[in-house]
Amino acid sequence: MNDTSFFKTIWFQPRRTVGQLLERNDERLPWFLIIAASVVSGLVTPIFSSDEMNVSIVGVLLGSLTIGVLIGIIGWWITSGLYYLVGNKMLGGIGTYKETRAATAYSTIPVTMTGAVVYVLSLVILRGNLYTDPAFLNAGASIWTGLAALLFGIASIWSFVTLVNAIRVVHHVSGWRAFWTVVLPTILFYGFLFFLFFLLLIPLIFFFGIMG
Numbered sequence: 001m002n003d004t005s006f007f008k009t010i011w012f013q014p015r016r017t018v019g020q021l022l023e024r025n026d027e028r029l030p031w032f033l034i035i036a037a038s039v040v041s042g043l044v045t046p047i048f049s050s051d052e053m054n055v056s057i058v059g060v061l062l063g064s065l066t067i068g069v070l071i072g073i074i075g076w077w078i079t080s081g082l083y084y085l086v087g088n089k090m091l092g093g094i095g096t097y098k099e100t101r102a103a104t105a106y107s108t109i110p111v112t113m114t115g116a117v118v119y120v121l122s123l124v125i126l127r128g129n130l131y132t133d134p135a136f137l138n139a140g141a142s143i144w145t146g147l148a149a150l151l152f153g154i155a156s157i158w159s160f161v162t163l164v165n166a167i168r169v170v171h172h173v174s175g176w177r178a179f180w181t182v183v184l185p186t187i188l189f190y191g192f193l194f195f196l197f198f199l200l201l202i203p204l205i206f207f208f209g210i211m212g
Helices: 006-012 014-024 028-048 057-090 097-106 109-129 139-171 175-211
Strands: none
Touching: 006 014, 006 109, 014 097, 014 139, 028 057, 028 097, 028 109, 028 139, 057 097, 057 139, 057 175, 097 139, 109 139, 139 175
């Protein structure tokens, strides 16, 4: 595998490609991929949001390069840690946290590549209406926005599939265990938020009940 062929092979041979990338042990590549994914996500996501009406293109760019990158890096470390804990400690995996972090970064390639293409085409097609509420776009622009959202959504699903395969390679587990390694942290995270919500809600109900 040459220096850049993984951008192509990861689409159709994710397990083999991730294995080869892990063997290269390039510590800079995961950082580059996460930063790129954070910037692209910050640039593309507002295109589909009805709340982002007439937002400055420069403002979104600056936000993506600063806050977006910071959130992306923090999220990468946290989610990778959760995948490591579930895969290694709960489901019998053997991968390290460093390998899990790298695998998580490699899985972003499909959605980042698609997002970059979507952003460039959206700049050409929508021009000054790039971050205008889709409800105020003409028919042609609205069709493109819908198509772009579909493409980005499909790429996101494919990145999820790539992530499951990457976790499978890193931790040497079955496909189902790799799947639950990715899904369980999400369930646990939202379950914790749900529990925290009710933990805070009960004292409030009691307090306002007394006040009433």
